Amino acid sequence: MKEFNEKPQQITFDVTDRCQMQCVTCSKWKTVASEVMDKELTTEDWKEVLNKLHKWLGDGFWFCFSGGEPFLRQDIFELAEYAHSLCIKVASMTNAFSIQHLYEKIIDSPIESLNVSLNAVNNPLIHDESRGRQGSYEKTIETIQTLTKLRNEKKSSLGINIATIMLPENLEEIIPLVEYVTKNKINGIMFQLLDDKESFHGYFYQKGCKTSTYKMPVELRTKYKNMAKRAIEVIDKLIEMKQAGHSIYNSYEQLNAMKVFFNNPDDILNEIICDVGTTNFAIDPYGDVRLCFNMEPVGNIKDTNPEDIWINEKAKKCRNMTKSCKMYCRLLNCNFKHNFANFNKSFIYRLKNKIVKILTGRK
Numbered sequence: 001m002k003e004f005n006e007k008p009q010q011i012t013f014d015v016t017d018r019c020q021m022q023c024v025t026c027s028k029w030k031t032v033a034s035e036v037m038d039k040e041l042t043t044e045d046w047k048e049v050l051n052k053l054h055k056w057l058g059d060g061f062w063f064c065f066s067g068g069e070p071f072l073r074q075d076i077f078e079l080a081e082y083a084h085s086l087c088i089k090v091a092s093m094t095n096a097f098s099i100q101h102l103y104e105k106i107i108d109s110p111i112e113s114l115n116v117s118l119n120a121v122n123n124p125l126i127h128d129e130s131r132g133r134q135g136s137y138e139k140t141i142e143t144i145q146t147l148t149k150l151r152n153e154k155k156s157s158l159g160i161n162i163a164t165i166m167l168p169e170n171l172e173e174i175i176p177l178v179e180y181v182t183k184n185k186i187n188g189i190m191f192q193l194l195d196d197k198e199s200f201h202g203y204f205y206q207k208g209c210k211t212s213t214y215k216m217p218v219e220l221r222t223k224y225k226n227m228a229k230r231a232i233e234v235i236d237k238l239i240e241m242k243q244a245g246h247s248i249y250n251s252y253e254q255l256n257a258m259k260v261f262f263n264n265p266d267d268i269l270n271e272i273i274c275d276v277g278t279t280n281f282a283i284d285p286y287g288d289v290r291l292c293f294n295m296e297p298v299g300n301i302k303d304t305n306p307e308d309i310w311i312n313e314k315a316k317k318c319r320n321m322t323k324s325c326k327m328y329c330r331l332l333n334c335n336f337k338h339n340f341a342n343f344n345k346s347f348i349y350r351l352k353n354k355i356v357k358i359l360t361g362r363k
Helices: 033-039 043-057 077-086 099-108 126-133 136-153 172-183 217-244 251-264 269-273 306-313 313-321 347-360
Strands: 009-013 062-066 091-094 111-117 157-164 189-195 280-283 288-290
Touching: 043 189, 043 306, 062 111, 077 091, 077 251, 099 136, 111 136, 126 136, 126 280, 157 172, 172 189, 172 217, 217 251, 217 269, 251 269, 306 313
Parallel strands: 009 062, 009 280, 062 091, 091 111, 111 157, 157 189
Antiparallel strands: 280 288
């Protein structure tokens, strides 16, 4: 594992737990707005966070607004402008459900990359049911199309990306989604595997998970088993499409690791090194800092400088805990870069052998 005194590479501002959706893949939407709004960091608090990070990391680093739904914050553009004034680059996630009145602001803002959640392109019902809100598909497609058109008209450099969770219900939508991205000149698409919805929890109610004793829910394991054969076929096609030039952000290593996962989810617990403790720095709506979104906070940004949090005893303990972690989120995108993956030295060799066995049916 890398030395923990290296500076983080992925900075996330989880600016709110609040969300209008009721996604089957997440439990943040259970957050009650009236219970948390006055507990969230204020605009001035977040500006001070930006000042502290800039002092530590210097010009040019990236951070991403996440949540919940970031655009529920009324000050999101003010914060983006402030970050820009410090030469900090800004990205954001969105569920696209209630940002229709913000299109012009988004295009004109310093936000350089926008990741829009979309789980289907041919069957609206699949997307709506996975997001828990009727009409979500229509609004999401409108958002993508309108922002793409405005970006072209205004010669904006905004990157528009699609973020898709691979579900049992949407496997037949995966390839059409890539084709949709290419046809409509969207910057790219990234796929995330379905994970335990309780992993994506509201921080106000749950500080962390018991990562060393975690057991995958039987229902979730059954879903993986039932979708495995078709999922492996779809991933093979994704690899072909990526080789052909389609803009799929997942690395080849991650895609191949997904195939191994579907053949036997437990394999990744031994074969993939979780690196989030040495790369990630996430600040929740209340100022708590995590190196892993499933583990407990290692400090609070309001009363401690980020560089001190990064090297304190709680952070060191968190990094050590990744070695005994039994959660399967290590295959999620936060543990992978676009051009490499974090494998044990002999993993690639074993991975190739496992894929051969999968394809030939050998045990």
